[in-house]
Amino acid sequence: MRHADLELAERCQRGDAGAFEELYRLHAGRLYRLMLRMAGSVQDAEDLLQDVFLQAHRKLGSFRGDSSLGTWLYRLGMNHCLDYVRGRQARMGRATDSLDADAAPEPAAPAPAMPAAISRIDLERAIAQLPDGCKAAFLLHDVEGFEHQEVAAILGVSIGTSKSQVHRARLKLRGMLTACPELGRGATHAS
Amino acid sequence: MSCQAFEVLIGDAGDGGLDAAARQRLDAHLAVCPACRQMAEDFAVIRLTAGALDRPVPSPQVWTRIAAEIDGGSARGSDPVSRPVSGGLTLLPRAWPQFVAAAAGVVLATGIAWMAWRDPGSAAHPNPPAIVARPDSDVDVDPDQELKLAEDHYVSAISGLEEITRTSSEALDPETAGVLQANLTVIDQAIGESRAALQQEPASEQAQASLFEALRDKVALLQDAVALINEMRTGNAAGAARIVSGLNQ
Structure with missing residues (x-):
C-alpha cells in the first residue's frame, strides 16, 4: 500500500477533519458518477454518496491497508450502491443478475453495423438499460478508466470475470445501439 | 480459432492487454473476417464515447x-x-438553484472578461459591476422559469464571448484558431444533443445536467480564448503558451 494512503487513513482515524475532507475531494467525483449511473437519479446518487462517506468514516478503523484506500472506498461504495439498486429492483419484482458468476457469453449476433459514431446521450440511455453486474464493470472500466485488476478488486471478483462482464456489457450496448431506432441509428454525430 | 475465441482478443486488444503474438493472430483474423472487424470497430466507438461521457x-x-x-x-x-420535495418538483434536479447561481457567476465572469478585453489593465477590477443578482433560494420561485433563466444567462454570456473572439480572432495563429474551432464544434454538438434530449424529455435530470455542463464548457473555452487574445495583445508569450496548452487538452 502506498505510504500516502496509510498516512491519510491514519490522519482520518485520528479524527483529522481536513484529512477526511481530502479523502472526499479525491474520490467523491468518481464515486458520485458511478452512483448516478447505477441508481439513475441525482437525488439517489447524492444520498448514496453521503451514506458511503459516513460509513467510511465509521469503518476507517477497520481499514488494514490490504488494498489502496481508494480501492477500499470504491468497494464500499459499489457494494452499498449495488445493495440499494438490487433492493429497489426486488421491491419492484424485477430479476437481477449476479456479479460473482461468470456470465454466459452473449451470442455473437451478426447484427447490422452500428453507426460509425454514437452520441453520448444515446450511450447514456443504453448504459441505463444494462443489467447491474455488467453495468458496474463497464462503468468502472470503460467510463471511469479503472484497469481490470482494479475493477476485480472493487467488485470482489476475478480479473477474468471483470473482463467477461465488460465484454458482455459492450455486446449488449452494441446490440441496443444497433437495433433500437431511438438509440444509435438516430444519432448523427459523435460528441 | 473460432470467431468467438477472437472476441476475447478483440476486447483485450482494445484494453491494451495483448502481447505481440496474439495481436498478430488477431490482425490476421480481422483481415479476413468482416464480422469480427466490425465488432472491433464498434467496440472502439463504444469505448471512445464511454470515455468522453459527461463528468457531473x-x-x-x-x-x-x-x-x-x-x-x-x-x-x-x-x-x-x-x-424530500413534493409535487412537480420531484422531477427537477436538486441542484437547479446552483445552475442559476453558476449562470449568474458566468455572466459576471463574462463581464470581467469583456472589461479585460477592452482594457487589459482592468482585468483585476476590484468591484466589477453586478450584472445579475444571485437568486435567493428561500424565495418561492418556479424552477422551470429559473432553469430557463439560467440557460438564458449562459447563452447571453456565450454570445458576448463569441463576439469578442470573432472580432479579435486575427490575434490567434491559424493552428490555435483551428483547435479552438474544433473544440467549439464538439461542445456545440453536445449542446445540440442535450437540447434534443430535453425536447423529448423536458424533465430529464440527465439531459438538464448535460446541457448545463456543455454550456459551462463552452463559456470556459471562450473565456480561455479571450484570455489568450489578451495575452497575445499584451505580448505575454508564457501566459499565452499556458493557455494554448490547456486548449489542446
Whole structure:
C-alpha cells in the first residue's frame, strides 16, 4: 500500500477533519458518477454518496491497508450502491443478475453495423438499460478508466470475470445501439 | 480459432492487454473476417464515447451534510436541500438553484472578461459591476422559469464571448484558431444533443445536467480564448503558451 494512503487513513482515524475532507475531494467525483449511473437519479446518487462517506468514516478503523484506500472506498461504495439498486429492483419484482458468476457469453449476433459514431446521450440511455453486474464493470472500466485488476478488486471478483462482464456489457450496448431506432441509428454525430 | 475465441482478443486488444503474438493472430483474423472487424470497430466507438461521457459532480451540499453529520450535528433534518420535495418538483434536479447561481457567476465572469478585453489593465477590477443578482433560494420561485433563466444567462454570456473572439480572432495563429474551432464544434454538438434530449424529455435530470455542463464548457473555452487574445495583445508569450496548452487538452 502506498505510504500516502496509510498516512491519510491514519490522519482520518485520528479524527483529522481536513484529512477526511481530502479523502472526499479525491474520490467523491468518481464515486458520485458511478452512483448516478447505477441508481439513475441525482437525488439517489447524492444520498448514496453521503451514506458511503459516513460509513467510511465509521469503518476507517477497520481499514488494514490490504488494498489502496481508494480501492477500499470504491468497494464500499459499489457494494452499498449495488445493495440499494438490487433492493429497489426486488421491491419492484424485477430479476437481477449476479456479479460473482461468470456470465454466459452473449451470442455473437451478426447484427447490422452500428453507426460509425454514437452520441453520448444515446450511450447514456443504453448504459441505463444494462443489467447491474455488467453495468458496474463497464462503468468502472470503460467510463471511469479503472484497469481490470482494479475493477476485480472493487467488485470482489476475478480479473477474468471483470473482463467477461465488460465484454458482455459492450455486446449488449452494441446490440441496443444497433437495433433500437431511438438509440444509435438516430444519432448523427459523435460528441 | 473460432470467431468467438477472437472476441476475447478483440476486447483485450482494445484494453491494451495483448502481447505481440496474439495481436498478430488477431490482425490476421480481422483481415479476413468482416464480422469480427466490425465488432472491433464498434467496440472502439463504444469505448471512445464511454470515455468522453459527461463528468457531473455532486452538489456542495453533500459535503456540507457529511461534515455536519461527522461533527454530530443533525444536518439531514435541517438542511432544506436534503428534505424530500413534493409535487412537480420531484422531477427537477436538486441542484437547479446552483445552475442559476453558476449562470449568474458566468455572466459576471463574462463581464470581467469583456472589461479585460477592452482594457487589459482592468482585468483585476476590484468591484466589477453586478450584472445579475444571485437568486435567493428561500424565495418561492418556479424552477422551470429559473432553469430557463439560467440557460438564458449562459447563452447571453456565450454570445458576448463569441463576439469578442470573432472580432479579435486575427490575434490567434491559424493552428490555435483551428483547435479552438474544433473544440467549439464538439461542445456545440453536445449542446445540440442535450437540447434534443430535453425536447423529448423536458424533465430529464440527465439531459438538464448535460446541457448545463456543455454550456459551462463552452463559456470556459471562450473565456480561455479571450484570455489568450489578451495575452497575445499584451505580448505575454508564457501566459499565452499556458493557455494554448490547456486548449489542446
